[in-house]
Amino acid sequence: MSHPGYVHPDSPLLNSCPPTLPRAAYVDPAWYAAEVEHIWKTSWVYVGRKPELPQGTIRPIEVAGQRLILVHDETGAVRAFHNTCRHRGAELCAAETALRGRRITCPYHNWAYDTQGRLISTAFGTPTGDFRKEEHGLFPVHLRDWRGFLYVCLADTPPEFGAESLPGLSALDNWPLETLVSGHRREWDTPCNWKIFWENYNECLHCPGVHPNLSKRVPAFAKGINAPEEAVDWTPDQPSPPSLADGARSWTVNGLACGPEFPDLTEEERLAGANFLTMYPTMYITAHVDSLRVGRIEPLGPDRMRLTIDWLFAPETLAQPDFDLANAVEFTAQVIEEDVWACEVNQRGLTSDRFKAGTLMPQEFEIAHFHDWIRARVPASVTGR
Ligand code: FES
Ligand SMILES: [Fe+2]
CATH class of the missing domain: 3.90.380.10 (Naphthalene 1,2-dioxygenase Alpha Subunit; Chain A, domain 1)
Structure with a gap:
């Protein structure tokens, strides 16, 4: 040796x-x-700091080739979702923007989601009685706020944070x-x-x-x-x-x-x-x-x-x-x-x-x-x- x-x-x-x-x-x-x-x-992938994501903001980001959104709502909570609408898959957000009426609204046919990702409205689309809104929420992404530093993890089961x-x-x-x-x-x-x-x-x-x-x-x-x-x-x-x-x-x-x-x-x-x-x-x-x-x-x-x-x-x-x-x-x-x-x-x-x-x-x-x-x-x- x-x-x-x-x-x-x-x-x-x-x-x-x-x-x-x-x-x-x-x-x-x-x-x-x-x-x-x-x-x-x-x-866990670092995506920015919470103090630089104003409350009431949606920000599109990209992690590992996946388009995501970060949402900082009026209660101070930050969440991440895939940047894809559950209707026909349109991009929800192309540039950083303010939440309108506390909703994430798809620009294509105006399906609207709350900041927890729940589908609230299908706008002009009138679903049949068997359509269950709760089955069409946004796809969530794991998010971690570590001392003001924001991280997301795309895995279904994330590793221990900080390991x-x-x-x-x-x-x-x-x-x-x-x-x-x-x-x-x-x-x-x-x-x-x-x-x-x-x-x-x-x-x-x-x-x-x-x-x-x-x-x-x-x-x-x-x-x-x-x-x-x-x-x-x-x-x-x-x-x-x-x-x-x-x-x-x-x-x-x-x-x-x-x-x-x-x-x-x-x-x-x-x-x-x-x-x-x-x-x-x-x-x-x-x-x-x-x-x-x-x-x-x-x-x-x-x-x-x-x-x-x-x-x-x-x-x-x-x-x-x-x-x-x-x-x-x-x-x-x-x-x-x-x-x-x-x-x-x-x-x-x-x-x-x-x-x-x-x-x-x-x-x-x-x-x-x-x-x-x-x-x-x-x-x-x-x-x-
Ligand atoms: S694709 Fe989003 S509302 Fe139609
Ligand atoms: Fe160096």
């Missing part, structure tokens, strides 16, 4: 250099279709997630497979070369590692160096907090500089003392995905008369630009006919876990195992 040198038993480093997923995982429409069926249609989160849902208990608002949003339509995004997210070997500014701010990144325990000569008795250089408090342009620090964080959470919550396959949160970023990952095809980043702040931070949005977002926006560039480079290169699979380095242990997560879900008939 190959070995990177001496590593402590508690080190997360791999003790071998395993192969990556095969090239087909990134280019083959059959792989992609299998992932849509076995990952995206069976997982796919790292390090666990409680990681951000001390951040006031429910009350935060988006101060800035950017979208990247990126020509890469969605897994390329997660692979890049999960390693820091690229940090010194791809993220020169971030690597100055976070000293561990300059060594190509996420944290001290990833160094090959790490031992638990070593003192932990500061997570941020030069007394910086956050990942802003000037390194200072862009507003009041969140009051309930522990000292350890403050000194960490960044705290992460990852929910495969759909989203991640990077939390700082003064702000958060939410990344939403949407697959659009074997070699396309959309990345949407929201920068979230406390309302009082955005309300500061001297709030400097550029200082708050541009440092990390540049990091994301750099990562998007890396993802595109990776996708273009692995389309080579000669590339069958790559090889992971011991520091890429999180990618190895992610690949195992994928292999456990995509059928052997597709993976060729």
